[in-house]
Amino acid sequence: xxxxxxxxxxxxxxxxxxxxxxxxxxxxxxxxxxxxxxxxxxxxxxxxxxxxxxxxxxxxxxxxxxxxxxxxxxxxxxxxxxxxxxxxxxxxxxxxxxxxxxxxxxxxxxxxxxxxxxxxxxxxxxxxxxxxxxxxxxxxxxxxxxxxxxxxxxxxxxxxxxxxxxxxxxxxxxxxxxxxxxxxxxxxxxxxxxxxxxxxxxxxxxxxxxxxxxxxxxxxxxxxxxxxxxxxxxxxxxxxxxxxxxxxxxxxxxxxxxxxxxxxxxxxxxxxxxxxxxxxxxxxxxxxxxxxxxxxxxxxxxxxxxxxxxxxxxx
Amino acid sequence: xxxxxxxxxxxxxxxxxxxxxxxxxxxxxxxxxxxxxxxxxxxxxxxxxxxxxxxxxxxxxxxxxxxxxxxxxxxxxxxxxxxxxxxxxxxxxxxxxxxxxxxxxxxxxxxxxxxxxxxxxxxxxxxxxxxxxxxxxxxxxxxxxxxxxxxxxxxxxxxxxxxxxxxxxxxxxxxxxxxxxxxxxxxxxxxxxxxxxxxxxxxxxxxxxxxxxxxxxxxxxxxxxxxxxxxxxxxxxxxxxxxxxxxxxxxxxxxxxxxxxxxxxxxxxxxxxxxxxxxxxxxxxxxxxxxxxxxxxxxxxxxxxxxxxxxxxxxxxxxxxxxxxxxxxxxxxxxxxxxxxxxxxxxxxxxxxxxxxxxxxxxxxxxxxxxxxxxxxxxxxxxxxxxxxxxxxxxxxxxxxxxxxxxxxxxxxxxxxxxxxxxxxxxxxxxxxxxxxxxxxxxxxxxxxxxxxxxxxxxxxxxxxxxxxxxxxxxxxxxxxxxxxxxxxxxxxxxxxxxxxxxxxxxxxxxxxxxxxxxxxxxxxxxxxxxxxxxxxxxxxxxxxxxxxxxxxxxxxxxxxxxxxxxxxxxxxxxxxxxxxxxxxxxxxxxxxxxxxxxxxxxxxxxxxxxxxxxxxxxxxxxxxxxxxxxxxxxx
Numbered sequence: 001x002x003x004x005x006x007x008x009x010x011x012x013x014x015x016x017x018x019x020x021x022x023x024x025x026x027x028x029x030x031x032x033x034x035x036x037x038x039x040x041x042x043x044x045x046x047x048x049x050x051x052x053x054x055x056x057x058x059x060x061x062x063x064x065x066x067x068x069x070x071x072x073x074x075x076x077x078x079x080x081x082x083x084x085x086x087x088x089x090x091x092x093x094x095x096x097x098x099x100x101x102x103x104x105x106x107x108x109x110x111x112x113x114x115x116x117x118x119x120x121x122x123x124x125x126x127x128x129x130x131x132x133x134x135x136x137x138x139x140x141x142x143x144x145x146x147x148x149x150x151x152x153x154x155x156x157x158x159x160x161x162x163x164x165x166x167x168x169x170x171x172x173x174x175x176x177x178x179x180x181x182x183x184x185x186x187x188x189x190x191x192x193x194x195x196x197x198x199x200x201x202x203x204x205x206x207x208x209x210x211x212x213x214x215x216x217x218x219x220x221x222x223x224x225x226x227x228x229x230x231x232x233x234x235x236x237x238x239x240x241x242x243x244x245x246x247x248x249x250x251x252x253x254x255x256x257x258x259x260x261x262x263x264x265x266x267x268x269x270x271x272x273x274x275x276x277x278x279x280x281x282x283x284x285x286x287x288x289x290x291x292x293x294x295x296x297x298x299x300x301x302x303x304x305x306x307x308x309x310x311x312x313x314x315x
Numbered sequence: 316x317x318x319x320x321x322x323x324x325x326x327x328x329x330x331x332x333x334x335x336x337x338x339x340x341x342x343x344x345x346x347x348x349x350x351x352x353x354x355x356x357x358x359x360x361x362x363x364x365x366x367x368x369x370x371x372x373x374x375x376x377x378x379x380x381x382x383x384x385x386x387x388x389x390x391x392x393x394x395x396x397x398x399x400x401x402x403x404x405x406x407x408x409x410x411x412x413x414x415x416x417x418x419x420x421x422x423x424x425x426x427x428x429x430x431x432x433x434x435x436x437x438x439x440x441x442x443x444x445x446x447x448x449x450x451x452x453x454x455x456x457x458x459x460x461x462x463x464x465x466x467x468x469x470x471x472x473x474x475x476x477x478x479x480x481x482x483x484x485x486x487x488x489x490x491x492x493x494x495x496x497x498x499x500x501x502x503x504x505x506x507x508x509x510x511x512x513x514x515x516x517x518x519x520x521x522x523x524x525x526x527x528x529x530x531x532x533x534x535x536x537x538x539x540x541x542x543x544x545x546x547x548x549x550x551x552x553x554x555x556x557x558x559x560x561x562x563x564x565x566x567x568x569x570x571x572x573x574x575x576x577x578x579x580x581x582x583x584x585x586x587x588x589x590x591x592x593x594x595x596x597x598x599x600x601x602x603x604x605x606x607x608x609x610x611x612x613x614x615x616x617x618x619x620x621x622x623x624x625x626x627x628x629x630x631x632x633x634x635x636x637x638x639x640x641x642x643x644x645x646x647x648x649x650x651x652x653x654x655x656x657x658x659x660x661x662x663x664x665x666x667x668x669x670x671x672x673x674x675x676x677x678x679x680x681x682x683x684x685x686x687x688x689x690x691x692x693x694x695x696x697x698x699x700x701x702x703x704x705x706x707x708x709x710x711x712x713x714x715x716x717x718x719x720x721x722x723x724x725x726x727x728x729x730x731x732x733x734x735x736x737x738x739x740x741x742x743x744x745x746x747x748x749x750x751x752x753x754x755x756x757x758x759x760x761x762x763x764x765x766x767x768x769x770x771x772x773x774x775x776x777x778x779x780x781x782x783x784x785x786x787x788x789x790x791x792x793x794x795x796x797x798x799x800x801x802x803x804x805x806x807x808x809x810x811x812x813x814x815x816x817x818x819x820x821x822x823x824x825x826x827x828x829x830x831x832x833x834x835x836x837x838x839x840x841x842x843x844x845x846x847x848x849x850x851x852x853x854x855x856x857x858x859x860x861x862x863x864x865x866x867x868x869x870x871x872x873x874x875x876x877x878x879x880x881x882x883x884x885x886x887x888x889x890x891x892x893x894x895x896x897x898x899x900x901x902x903x904x905x906x907x908x909x910x911x912x913x914x915x916x917x918x919x920x921x922x923x924x925x926x927x928x929x930x931x932x933x934x935x936x937x938x939x940x941x942x943x944x945x946x947x948x949x950x951x
Contacts, residue, residue: 026444143577150570221715223741234728271448309726311773
């Protein structure tokens with residue numbers, strides 16, 4: 001019940017974000033020097049055809065009215081159509097969404113699991129492993145994702161020939177191929193992300209280990225296994241979940257590059273292409289989708305908090 | 316006031332760190348080489364040499380060439396110019412927006428702070444790279460617009476850090492004083508606040524610059540920055556990706572300088588932060604210089620002092636010569652005592668005397684990475700020192716533990732029931748159902764009203780007194796024979812303290828459990844204990860039954876503590892205190908450790924370590940002049 005209330009409250013709180021990004025995009029786009037109607041009409045159109053398109057796009061109306069129109073249409077699930085292919089933006093995005101989502105979710109799961117395992121290990125062992133994790137974290141933060149992706153391609157696709165260089169196989173088409181096509185892109189992303197999670201895990205595990213209640217449990221004979229995996233890990237999970245959420249959002253940046261490098265038809269590479277082509281409706285649609293994604297991730301983090309920390313639940 | 320003086324010192328100390336020196340050297344070299352590219356580079360960035368395509372490094376081309384035979388070193392250096400400019404632009408915006416807003420929000424507070432924080436949160440939730448792409452779709456190829464946007468989008472981290480730092484500084488005394496003395500806000504900010512924020516700002520700026528380097532290279536890689544054939548760092552990586560199957564070498568000159576630059580910026584940020592922290596802690600701890608190994612008094616003739624070297628076979632717990640070190644420094648030395656079955660022993664002393672460490676040392680759980688280095692802890696005939704198996708068997712079911720602050724003694728993420736049931740099942744091996752019943756019994760036993768409702772709660776829903784009862788119930792779950800209670804009432808309200816003491820007293824009478832209670836409150840000793848042990852600076856200084864100790868203390872420290880007992884204070888008279896403070900372990904003197912604060916101290920006290928002696932049956936004191944105390948007591 002309280003979780004439901006939180007969801008509602010959170011969604012209400014994120015509405016400004018949706019309006020902000022869409023309005024921001026709208027204002028920015030209105031500054032574009034070119035004329036979308038001209039682009040669509042093409043060079044050999046008559047003045048009437050051109051004016052018809054301008055009317056249809058509502059380009060002669062004041063900006064706030066245009067924004068309002070776009071909003072009302074968006075509420076009805078209509079994001080306009082691409083200036084280039086003429087295809088509905090919603091259908092383009094729906095085709096592209098699974099690619100980016102597969103990439104982001106798989107990268108998060110892989111770097112989350114590997115990072116927590118590595119972080120736990122380095123918290124318990126310390127020493128060399130600890131410094132290795134620190135070094136890897138620095139490297140992971142410092143190495144640009146597009147360069148890491150190229151290194152991964154060079155090693156695993158060009159030299160070892162273990163995986164395909166580029167491309168994406170839809171899950172419903174061939175699950176094995178889907179997984180295979182994700183290995184290298186996910187590896188490129190996870191190489192940087194694992195160490196960040198590992199470092200956070202180690203820090204919060206070490207922090208939790210020094211808490212009074214852990215000493216009370218040790219002193220009163222709780223099993224060491226339960227203390228580590230049940231109590232320390234659960235208490236350490238809060239900051240880890242926060243970092244995972246921030247990571248998922250920031251992975252969007254890495255995904256832009258990785259989709260480009262691996263020629264994956266995802267939303268991020270779509271945004272980049274649309275940027276080059278000035279395909280405004282597509283950009284607006286993509287920004288909307290991405291903002292919704294960010295909101296959903298933040299909501300998921302909040303819900304995880306509720307699940308993990310009773311103090312949030314009751315306050 | 317001292318800030319202007321410490322700043323050059325900070326820079327100098329910074330350069331004592333090898334990582335900082337290397338980072339600065341790399342960044343300076345890179346900047347100089349990029350700016351001076353026309354002077355340094357042997358080839359123009361666009362000079363093609365089709366006879367030298369995709370060449371490996373050579374004397375003519377130190378980093379090799381690309382697919383058009385262009386020199387990679389010169390493309391790298393020339394590409395550095397737009398890169399540095401782009402980073403500088405983003406950084407400038409970042410500083411103005413981020414540092415400016417952070418400072419203003421932290422200093423002014425109120426609605427300005429509220430609004431800034433809200434905006435910061437919103438910006439933080441935006442995927443920066445996507446917004447930058449949108450901006451680039453509006454201003455095609457305009458890297459300046461992109462980097463300015465990125466500077467704004469990256470500002471929330473700076474805003475957050477500076478806001479909280481400024482908030483902290485503003486609340487300090489001297490800023491308040493400056494206000495009262497009539498300085499304007501601008502003057503206060505410039506003179507008192509800004510200088511203290513410099514290192515924080517630099518650290519954040521360095522980290523941000525690292526990200527900006529990656530972003531500008533990324534935009535170049537996507538073909539959104541400088542257009543080919545103009546050289547750019549990102550463009551180099553893009554070129555390398557085109558020839559990856561033919562010339563993997565090119566990945567190295569294209570990427571490694573980039574990675575090194577980001578690492579250098581991060582390392583510099585870390586080094587500045589560490590230096591600033593060091594600066595702070597050195598001044599705080601007053602330059603103490605290298606720490607000499609603490610004088611370790613050689614314990615002599617312990618046998619003559621009553622507690623025999625051998626553990627007492629009749630005792631439930633028999634501790635001999637317990638010595639605990641934390642970080643190589645002994646904090647508890649040669650402590651010996653016994654706890655008989657059903658007995659309550661109080662361990663008394665000021666903070667920092669080693670009471671808690673002794674208690675935890677018995678359980679093999681010394682905090683702060685410390686460990687038991689010598690001695691024996693025999694419980695029920697088994698020596699626990701160096702025996703993980705013995706400890707594992709005894710903890711909870713032989714010896715249980717109640718901690719000082721009940722509010723942090725329970726796992727905040729589990730219900731009372733879950734934690735108690737885990738303890739019950741662990742020790743009694745019952746079924747889930749039996750464990751739940753036992754938990755309710757335990758809660759009733761420690762006087763918890765409405766056990767089923769309390770069992771469903773989480774620790775943060777309990778009051779201090781209730782939490783302490785739950786902790787005691789947790790300790791009793793394994794039917795232990797000895798309860799170690801580390802200042803179990805210190806963190807509680809006075810009225811609740813009494814209740815908990817009464818509870819412990821009742822439990823002891825009902826179950827016959829022995830108790831080792833650490834306290835600095837004579838009231839607790841008088842209420843609960845049969846015997847008590849006084850500790851000073853890591854040693855036992857006196858041990859006696861409670862009544863004789865109260866009536867006729869045989870150590871000046873005990874006498875001082877008793878005199879300072881607030882329960883005995885007469886209203887209208889100033890509270891008696893012992894002058895001075897407990898010396899920290901590294902400053903322990905060779906002779907009597909209490910001598911510096913002792914009214915009876917003589918030269919012989921300071922000359923050599925003082926041993927425990929047994930002046931009468933069942934009493935021990937570590938004082939050479941205890942007779943004087945006795946005489947004094949008689950006169951009094």
